Amino acid sequence: MSVRDTIEATLTDRFSPSFLEVEDESERHRGHAGWREGGNTHFRVRIASPKLAGLSRVAQHRAINEALKPQFDAGLHALAIEVES
Amino acid sequence: MSDINNFIDEKVKSNDVFLFMKGTPDFPQCGFSGQVVQILNYLGVEYDSANVLESDELRQGIKDYSNWPTIPQLYVKGEFVGGCDIIREMFQAGELQSHFENAGIPVKQTA
Numbered sequence: 001m002s003v004r005d006t007i008e009a010t011l012t013d014r015f016s017p018s019f020l021e022v023e024d025e026s027e028r029h030r031g032h033a034g035w036r037e038g039g040n041t042h043f044r045v046r047i048a049s050p051k052l053a054g055l056s057r058v059a060q061h062r063a064i065n066e067a068l069k070p071q072f073d074a075g076l077h078a079l080a081i082e083v084e085s
Numbered sequence: 086m087s088d089i090n091n092f093i094d095e096k097v098k099s100n101d102v103f104l105f106m107k108g109t110p111d112f113p114q115c116g117f118s119g120q121v122v123q124i125l126n127y128l129g130v131e132y133d134s135a136n137v138l139e140s141d142e143l144r145q146g147i148k149d150y151s152n153w154p155t156i157p158q159l160y161v162k163g164e165f166v167g168g169c170d171i172i173r174e175m176f177q178a179g180e181l182q183s184h185f186e187n188a189g190i191p192v193k194q195t196a
Contacts, residue, residue, distance in 0.1 A: 032115065057171045065154050072154045078117065079155060081170050 003040040007071060014067045015049040019084060029078070041077040048084040057083070089146035097160040101190050102132035105147045106157045109136055117169035118157040124176045125159075129193025130185055162188050 001009070008022045023046075026039030035041055045064065052060045060083045068076065097103050102125070108114030110122045125132050137144040137156055148154055151165045159166045161184065167175065175181035185192050 029116075057174065058165070058167055061168070061171060062152070069154075080117075 003071065003076070004043065007043060007045070007068060007076075010067055010071070011045065011047060011064065015047065015051045015063075017047050017049040019046070019048040021046040025080070035077070036075075041075065042080075043076065043078070044080040044082070046082045046084060052083055053085065087146070089142050090150060092143070093146055093150045096133070096135060098163040100133045100160075101162060101188070102130055102185075103160045104132055104134040104157055105137055105143075105160075106134050107136065107138050110134055114138060115156070117155075120169050121157045121159060121172050124172060124181070128176075128182065128185065130190060161185065161190070 004022050004024045008020065011017060011020060011022070021044075023044045024039060024042070025044050026035065026042045029035045029042045047064070052063065055063065061081050064081055064083075065072070065079070068079065072079075093105075104110075104118075104121060104125065106113065106115070106118035106121065108118060110126070113119035113122050135143065137147060144156070147156065147158060151158055153165065153168065155168050157169055157172075159168075159172055166172065166184065172181060175184065182192050
């Protein structure tokens, strides 16, 4: 499974989102710090989930980062997060 | 606490506003760090910063300190406020300005 699909599956499983988009933006960061050949380093997540509603922004991001810790440990470099209500 | 933890702790507690970033405010080496610098400069807030690219120990240490996996990281009065997305969203909502003002930190420009 691709990194993008793994992120999507992990977040779907954890947050049962009503809306979820995972975009691989690695190419847009070509040559920047953290980028490497083959991509899979920079992602953007747009998510809406009742499980995130009512949390502070920091708590929302912490929950998402925590769910994706295996991906960070495996080389995920940047994760832009947009939590929608 | 390890030396690096003490270093970070001292920085965030002795500066009202402190940014851990990649590069420097004059020469950010990452677009996300650059966005936070632009916002702070726009608001005219005084801040100090550390460049995590100068030290692998600091780069890892700050992630452990805040339990936050990415950089930049902004601290106000010793408290972690957010990374790039959160700071931008707070700024756009006017919440960052009030966060500074509530902390007694002068903001020169109100958006």
